[in-house]
Amino acid sequence: MDRVTDVFKALADPTRRIILDELTARDGQTLFELCARLLTQHGLGSSRQAVSQHLGLLEDAGLVEVRREGRCKFHYINTDPLGPIVQRWLRGGDAAGSRKETT
Amino acid sequence: MDRVTDVFKALADPTRRIILDELTARDGQTLFELCARLLTQHGLGSSRQAVSQHLGLLEDAGLVEVRREGRCKFHYINTDPLGPIVQRWLRGGDAAGSRKETT
DNA sequence: TAGACACGCAAGTGTCCGCTTGCCTATTAT
DNA sequence: ATAATAGGCAAGCGGACACTTGCGTGTCTA
Numbered sequence: 731m732d733r734v735t736d737v738f739k740a741l742a743d744p745t746r747r748i749i750l751d752e753l754t755a756r757d758g759q760t761l762f763e764l765c766a767r768l769l770t771q772h773g774l775g776s777s778r779q780a781v782s783q784h785l786g787l788l789e790d791a792g793l794v795e796v797r798r799e800g801r802c803k804f805h806y807i808n809t810d811p812l813g814p815i816v817q818r819w820l821r822g823g824d825a826a827g828s829r830k831e832t833t
Numbered sequence: 834m835d836r837v838t839d840v841f842k843a844l845a846d847p848t849r850r851i852i853l854d855e856l857t858a859r860d861g862q863t864l865f866e867l868c869a870r871l872l873t874q875h876g877l878g879s880s881r882q883a884v885s886q887h888l889g890l891l892e893d894a895g896l897v898e899v900r901r902e903g904r905c906k907f908h909y910i911n912t913d914p915l916g917p918i919v920q921r922w923l924r925g926g927d928a929a930g931s932r933k934e935t936t
Numbered sequence: 937t938a939g940a941c942a943c944g945c946a947a948g949t950g951t952c953c954g955c956t957t958g959c960c961t962a963t964t965a966t
Numbered sequence: 967a968t969a970a971t972a973g974g975c976a977a978g979c980g981g982a983c984a985c986t987t988g989c990g991t992g993t994c995t996a
């Protein structure tokens with residue numbers, strides 16, 4: 731329902747932030763590739779299912795997009811949702827009062 | 834502790850985001866003032882203790898600062914932690930646009 | 937076709953979150 | 967002093983979250 735909540739909840743987990751770091755360093759990775767690089771580059775021993783669920787949340791939040799090709803699934807970072815959510819409080823003034831519903 | 838996690842977890846709750854909206858519209862409110870305006874301006878019937886705990890988390894995250902005066906406690910928004918947090922994945926500092934041209 | 941490979945689904949588990957409830961301290965007013 | 971005001975502390979509860987476990991589906995390869 732609430733996309734803003736989904737974005738912040740997705741970013742609230744350190745593992746998911748590192749996943750976004752990895753996709754920033756190398757976009758279009760598969761699930762196994764991400765698992766391997768989380769272990770070798772960041773010392774995270776997260777299981778395949780755990781990483782898969784993290785990617786599902788990131789996808790629901792719109793921060794990761796997916797391209798299927800055969801039995802493989804490539805993940806791409808999408809930073810579009812990050813822009814407006816923080817500037818909500820940066821330009822102090824009418825950000826809260828005039829808006830209808832930006833919960 | 835991880836300050837970045839605290840900031841995102843604080844922003845992951847809709848009530849806390851509305852509290853920041855309220856402080857953006859009118860800085861330096863007390864606890865009761867916030868409770869009243871959450872109800873009248875946003876239709877939120879959160880209890881005093883609930884809002885107090887929200888303010889505690891926002892304070893731990895560094896998003897709200899406090900000034901005590903007698904028996905009153907005034908809350909001020911602090912947007913300093915918001916800047917570097919999101920630009921972590923925005924390469925080249927393109928905070929606004931960045932349409933996806935992934936084909 | 938058999939089997940390895942990449943991934944999905946769903947139930948179970950331990951922990952954290954948001955909120956309530958009850959009682960407390962400190963400051964101000966009558 | 968008494969009462970009202972403004973806020974704090976801590977235990978408890980229902981639900982959400984992160985992760986595991988086990989099995990199932992579709993795809994490529996030998």
